[in-house]
Amino acid sequence: MNIRPATDADWTQMWRIFQAVVATGTTYAYAPDTREAEARPYWLTPGTQCFVADDEGQIVGMYRLTANRRDLGSHVANASFMVDPRHQGRRIGEALGRDCLREAKRAGFLAMQFNFVVSTNTGAVALWHKLGFEIVGTLPKAFQHRERGLVDAHVMYRFLDDVVV
């Protein structure tokens, strides 16, 4: 599996992953019926770096890396991740996360912030803890979970000092 910058040619496969992930209604604020025209600029847009996990031509996951805020807050990165649900359990998310931390460090960011990690998404919370993130805040009932109703979301944060590029 090769993690490399995304190209326009990857979008068809990325869009399928996006649809499969938001269909669950359990991890992202995007509604299950989000249109392609809204999803695409989230991933492929100037000012945002986008990378895909390429398994011999099949895209199995992806992440986007950007500044969390402009100007006086632009030293803190933000990133989002999606893995093809059919390929869960292969530690693709972990590989993408580690790659993303290195790319953020290379790009000169001092820290990385996740703004909205759904608290019931325990796999994600555990992964980000494993990769050095801490919960620095909890937003009560901020996410409308498809099955559980209103649940909390976490803000997670980590400095990048110790990331080896």
Add this chain to the structure above:
Amino acid sequence: MNIRPATDADWTQMWRIFQAVVATGTTYAYAPDTREAEARPYWLTPGTQCFVADDEGQIVGMYRLTANRRDLGSHVANASFMVDPRHQGRRIGEALGRDCLREAKRAGFLAMQFNFVVSTNTGAVALWHKLGFEIVGTLPKAFQHRERGLVDAHVMYRFLDDVVV
């Protein structure tokens, strides 16, 4: 002083306030040299409600109210406030804050979240505490303060159950 919806005709005065506020480099991520074309859509754009404090034709403050996230997070509001520095000490921020809470409640939001309250902006932190917000998270060194270097920013949050419209 009358708090009312902003109109396009208010923009010239709003832009002066925006410039005066971001010139300090102490409260907003916007750089002091932010261009008008970038500032205007932050305030006057579809999907965002914008209100001004009108003191006999003079605009002395303003706020914007919108959803903090789309779709499955759209029950939480976000708001931003600016007061003309020449009119500080008149409790204009407090009046705008109270008005904003009522507007958010009327619009059906369940909670309000401020994503980035600079920790050294003690006036703002105290005002939001006074209006019922709690610090639910702190982002370490997330703001490049013009005079103090990297300082923390707070995430503040409040439910709207008790707001009387």
